[in-house]
Amino acid sequence: MTDQANPFESLQTQLDDASEYLDVDSDVLERLKHPERVLETNLSIVLDDGSIEVFRAFRSQFNGDRGPYKGGIRYHPGVTRDEVMALSGWMVYKCAVVDIPYGGGKGGIVVDPRDYSDSELERLTRAFAVELRPLIGENRDIPAPDVNTGQREMNWLKDTYETLERTTAPGVVTGKAIDSGGSAGRVAATGRSVMLAAREAFDWLDRDLADATVAIQGYGNVGSQAARLIDELGGDVVAVSDSSGAIYDPSGLDVAAATDHKRETGSLAGFAETESLTNEELLTLEVDLVIPAALENAITEAIAHDVAADVIVEGANGPITPDADDVLADSETHIVPDILANAGGVTVSYFEWVQNRQRFSWTEERVNDELERVITEAFEGLIDSYESTDAPTLRTAAYVVAIKRVVSAFEQGGGSWP
Ligand code: NAD
Numbered sequence: 001m002t003d004q005a006n007p008f009e010s011l012q013t014q015l016d017d018a019s020e021y022l023d024v025d026s027d028v029l030e031r032l033k034h035p036e037r038v039l040e041t042n043l044s045i046v047l048d049d050g051s052i053e054v055f056r057a058f059r060s061q062f063n064g065d066r067g068p069y070k071g072g073i074r075y076h077p078g079v080t081r082d083e084v085m086a087l088s089g090w091m092v093y094k095c096a097v098v099d100i101p102y103g104g105g106k107g108g109i110v111v112d113p114r115d116y117s118d119s120e121l122e123r124l125t126r127a128f129a130v131e132l133r134p135l136i137g138e139n140r141d142i143p144a145p146d147v148n149t150g151q152r153e154m155n156w157l158k159d160t161y162e163t164l165e166r167t168t169a170p171g172v173v174t175g176k177a178i179d180s181g182g183s184a185g186r187v188a189a190t191g192r193s194v195m196l197a198a199r200e201a202f203d204w205l206d207r208d209l210a211d212a213t214v215a216i217q218g219y220g221n222v223g224s225q226a227a228r229l230i231d232e233l234g235g236d237v238v239a240v241s242d243s244s245g246a247i248y249d250p251s252g253l254d255v256a257a258a259t260d261h262k263r264e265t266g267s268l269a270g271f272a273e274t275e276s277l278t279n280e281e282l283l284t285l286e287v288d289l290v291i292p293a294a295l296e297n298a299i300t301e302a303i304a305h306d307v308a309a310d311v312i313v314e315g316a317n318g319p320i321t322p323d324a325d326d327v328l329a330d331s332e333t334h335i336v337p338d339i340l341a342n343a344g345g346v347t348v349s350y351f352e353w354v355q356n357r358q359r360f361s362w363t364e365e366r367v368n369d370e371l372e373r374v375i376t377e378a379f380e381g382l383i384d385s386y387e388s389t390d391a392p393t394l395r396t397a398a399y400v401v402a403i404k405r406v407v408s409a410f411e412q413g414g415g416s417w418p
Pocket of ligand 1: 145146149217219221222223242243247279293294296315317343344345346
C-alpha cells in the first residue's frame with residue numbers, strides 16, 4: 001500500500017471531524033484520542049536452529065469506559081506502535097457503534113509468520129502470552145485474531161494463560177476453535193457483517209445488492225467470506241485480489257472455485273480463465289460496490305480520484321486515508337465505515353465470550369440471527385444519525401453515535417477520577 005498515512009493520526013482526524021457535530025468538551029474529547037496504556041515488549045525465542053531471535057510486540061488498551069478492552073492480535077512485519085494504537089482506538093468506537101459492552105484494545109508482533117515454523121510461532125505466541133498475562137483476563141482485556149492469526153494462536157494464548165493462572169478461563173480470548181470454547185459462526189462473522197452492511201446500504205439507496213457488481217481487495221478471512229455470502233445472495237463478484245494481485249472476470253467469478261484455488265496454491269494468481277489486474281486497477285473498476293478487505297491505507301487520495309463505484313463497504317480497518325475520504329465525499333461515494341461494516345467479528349466474539357461465561361453453546365443459526373439483528377439495528381442508528389445531524393458522511397455520523405455512547409459511560413462513571 002503506497003500511502004504512508006499514519007493510522008493513529010487518521011483516527012484522531014476522524015474523531016476531530018465528528019466532534020464538530022457533537023456537544024463534547026474539548027478536554028473529554030482529548031482523552032478519547034489517546035490510549036490509556038500501551039505495552040511495548042521484546043520477545044526472545046529460541047529458533048529451531050538453536051539461535052535466539054528478538055521480536056518487538058505491543059498491546060494497546062485504548063479505552064475501558066464501556067467494558068473490558070477487546071481487540072485482535074496481528075502478526076505482520078509492518079506492525080508499529082502507532083498502528084496498534086490506532087487499531088485499538090477503532091475497536092472502542094466499533095464496539096460502541098454496534099452497542100456491545102466492550103472497550104477497545106489491540107496487539108501485534110512485528111513478524112512475517114511465513115518465515116517461521118509452526119513450533120517457532122507457537123513459542124513466540126506463548127512468549128507473548130506470558131507478557132500479556134498481567135494485563136489480560138476475562139473481565140479485563142480479551143484478545144482475538146487479526147491479520148495472520150487465527151484459532152490456532154488463540155488456542156495457544158488461552159492454554160498459556162490458563163496454565164499460568166492455574167484455572168480455566170475460556171473467555172480470556174475469543175476466536176478459538178470450537179473444541180477449545182469457540183463459537184459457531186465466528187469464522188464467517190466479519191465477512192457476514194460486511195455482506196449485511198452492504199445489503200442494508202443498497203436497500204437504503206433503493207437498490208438491491210443482488211443486482212450489484214462487486215470488487216473485493218484482500219482474499220483472507222474477511223474478503224473470502226464476504227465474497228461467498230454476497231455470491232450466495234445473488235450479487236456478482238467480478239474481481240478479487242490478494243497480495244499476489246487481482247483476478248477479474250466481467251461476467252462474474254466462480255467464487256467457490258477461486259477459494260479452492262487459493263486454498264490449494266496459497267494464492268489467487270493463475271486462477272483459470274480470468275484476466276489479471278493490479279490491486280490499484282481492482283479498486284478503480286467500473287463496479288457498483290468496492291470492498292477493501294486487506295490492510296490500512298489501500299485507497300489513497302490518488303486512487304480515490306479514479307474510484308468508479310458509488311458504494312464502498314470497508315471490510316479492512318482504516319483502508320481509506322483521510323485525504324481520500326475527502327475526495328470520495330466530494331464525489332458523493334457512500335462509504336459504510338469499518339467501525340460498523342466489519343464489526344461482525346467483534347460482535348460474534350462477544351457472543352463467544354457470553355457463551356464461555358454461561359458455559360452454554362448457541363447454535364450457528366442463533367449466532368447468525370443475533371448478528372443480523374445487531375448489524376441491522378446499528379445501520380438504522382447510523383442512518384438516523386446521518387439524517388438528523390449535518391454530518392457530511394456516514395463515517396462521521398457513525399463516530400457521532402459511538403462517541404456519544406463512550407462519553408455517556410464516562411460521565412455516568414463520574415468523569416475523571418481521582
Ligand atoms: P487475513 O490475513 O486473513 O487476509 C488478508 C488478505 O489481504 C490476504 O488475502 C492478503 O493476501 C491480502 N493482502 C495483503 N496485502 C495486500 C495488498 N497490498 N493488496 C491486496 N491484498 C493484500 O486477514 P483478515 O482477517 O481477513 O483481515 C483483513 C482486514 O480486516 C484487516 O484490516 C483486519 O484488521 C480487518 N478485520 C478482520 C477481522 C476478522 O475477524 N478477521 C475483523 C475486523 C476487521
